[in-house]
Amino acid sequence: MEKMAPAEFNAFIFHHLTRHQYAVVDRLNVFLAPWVKSAPMVPLVPNELRSDADNLPALLAIDPEADWFPGLLEEFAVSYQRGYPPPFLNLLVVPENVNPKLLVKHLTDRLIIHFPRGKGYLRYFDPKNFVHFKRILWPNQLQSLYGPIAQWTIYFDKRWITELEPGVTEYVPQYWAVKDEQFAALDRLRVLNQALFYWREGLGRPWGSLDEFRVYASLADDITIQEQRAQPDERDETIVGAVGSQFPKDFRFNPNQLQ
Numbered sequence: 001m002e003k004m005a006p007a008e009f010n011a012f013i014f015h016h017l018t019r020h021q022y023a024v025v026d027r028l029n030v031f032l033a034p035w036v037k038s039a040p041m042v043p044l045v046p047n048e049l050r051s052d053a054d055n056l057p058a059l060l061a062i063d064p065e066a067d068w069f070p071g072l073l074e075e076f077a078v079s080y081q082r083g084y085p086p087p088f089l090n091l092l093v094v095p096e097n098v099n100p101k102l103l104v105k106h107l108t109d110r111l112i113i114h115f116p117r118g119k120g121y122l123r124y125f126d127p128k129n130f131v132h133f134k135r136i137l138w139p140n141q142l143q144s145l146y147g148p149i150a151q152w153t154i155y156f157d158k159r160w161i162t163e164l165e166p167g168v169t170e171y172v173p174q175y176w177a178v179k180d181e182q183f184a185a186l187d188r189l190r191v192l193n194q195a196l197f198y199w200r201e202g203l204g205r206p207w208g209s210l211d212e213f214r215v216y217a218s219l220a221d222d223i224t225i226q227e228q229r230a231q232p233d234e235r236d237e238t239i240v241g242a243v244g245s246q247f248p249k250d251f252r253f254n255p256n257q258l259q
Contacts, residue, residue, distance in 0.1 A: 003080075003081075004080075006077060006081070009077060009080055010073065010077060013073060013076045013077070013080075014064070014073060016091075016160065017062055017064075017072075017073075017076075017091070018062060018064050019093070020062055020091040020092055020093050020151075020153060021061065021062055021092060021093060021094045022059055022060065022061055022062060022091070022092040022094060022103070023059075023062060023088045023090060023091050023092070024044075024057050024058075024059060024060075024088065024090035024092065024107065024125045025041060025057055025059075025060050025087070025088040025090075026057050026088065026089065026125055026126070027041070027043075027054070027055070027056070027057060027058055028055055029085075029087070029088070029089075030087050030088065031075075033071060033075055034068070034071050035068040035069070035070075035071030035072045035074075035075065038067065038068040039060055039066070039068045039072070040060070040061065041058035041059065042058055042059045042060075042100075042104050043056060043057075043058045044056055044057050044058060044059060044104065044107050044108040044111060045108065046108055046109070046111050046112045048112055048119070049111070049112075049121065056111070057111075057125050059103065059104055059107060060088075061100070062091075072087065075087050085155065086155055089125070089126075089127050089154055089155040089156075090125050090127070090130075090152070090153070090154055090155075091152075091153040091154075091160075092149050092151070092152060092153070093149070093150045093151035093152075093153075094148055094149055094150065095148065095150060098148045102148070103147075103148060103149075106147040106148060109176060110122065110124060110145055110147075110176055111123075111124070112176070113176060113177070113178060113183065113186070114175065114176060114177040114178075115177060115178050115179065115180055115182070115183035116179070116180050117180060117183075120183065120186075120187070122186065124145060127154040127155055127156040128156070128189070128193045129186075129189055129193075130152070130154050130156075130163075131154070131156055131210060131213060131214070131217075132185075132186075132189055132192075132214075132217060133145065134163070134210075134214065135214045135217060135218060136178075136182055136185045136186060137178065137182065139166045139168050140166075140168045140170075140171050140172050140173060141173065141178060141182075142166050142168075143166045143167075143168040143172045144172050144173050144174070144176060145176075146165040146166070149165060150164070150165055151163070151164055151165070152165075156210075157200075157206050157207050157213075158206065159206075161210060163210075185221065188221065188224055188225075188228075190236065191224055191228075191236050191239050191240055191243075192217065192220055192221055192224050192243075194236070194240045195220050195223075195224065195239075195240050195243040195244050196213075196216065196217060196220055198240070198244040198247070199216060199220060199244065199247050202247045202249070208253065211253075211255065212253040215253055216251075216253075219248065219251070220243055223242075223243045223246050224239065224243050227239050227242045227243055
C-alpha cells in the first residue's frame with residue numbers, strides 16, 4: 001500500500017479521529033509533547049494497582065476544538081511519515097447518552113479480570129491482546145468488556161480496524177470474570193504473540209483479515225499448549241522457537257474454517 005501524501009493523510013486522520021468520541025491512551029507510549037501535557041486525560045486506575053498508577057492507561061475525550069488537538073494531529077502526521085506507530089492505538093464510539101464518569105469506571109473495572117483461582121491485570125488496550133478476545137471470550141463476556149461502547153477501533157498490523165460490539169442483550173455479566181481455561185489462554189498471549197509475529201514474517205505479507213489472523217492464532221495456540229506441556233520447565237523463548245518451527249507453510253485460509 002502506497003503512503004499517502006501529507007495533505008491526504010492529514011485529512012484522513014482528522015476524519016478518522018473525529019468520528020470517534022474517545023481514545024484509550026497507553027501513557028507509557030506517549031512522549032511529553034505539549035499536547036500530552038494539556039490534554040485532559042483521565043487515568044484508569046483500579047484500587048488493586050494504585051501503586052502503579054503512572055503506568056496505567058487513560059481515557060481521552062476527542063475534541064477537535066481543543067487547543068491541544070492540532071498538536072495531536074501533528075504527532076500523528078510525524079509518526080506516519082517516520083513509519084512509527086501512532087500516539088495511541090484505541091478509539092471508541094460511544095452513544096451520546098453515556099455518562100463519561102460511568103465510562104471511566106467501566107474501563108477501569110475491566111483492567112482487573114477475575115477467574116476462579118484469583119485475578120490478574122488485563123491489558124485489553126494492547127491491540128495484540130484485543131484481537132484475541134473474540135476467539136477466547138464468550139459473546140456475552142465480550143459484550144461485558146464493551147459495555148456501553150458501540151465500536152472499538154484498534155491499530156493492528158499497521159492499519160486501523162473497527163470491531164463492533166457483539167450485540168448481546170441477555171445474560172451479560174456485570175462481574176468481569178472468566179473460566180480458568182480462558183484465563184490460561186489470556187496468560188499464553190505473551191508467548192503466542194511472539195510466535196505469531198514470526199509466523200507473519202514467514203507469510204511475507206500482512207494478515208489478510210482478522211478472521212485469517214484468528215484461524216492462525218487458534219492453530220498456534222494449540223501448538224503452544226502442546227509445547228508447554230511437553231517442556232514445562234523451558235523458558236518462553238524456547239517455547240516460541242518450538243512453535244515457530246511448526247509454521248504451516250502450506251496452510252491456506254478458508255472462511256469455512258471459522259466456527
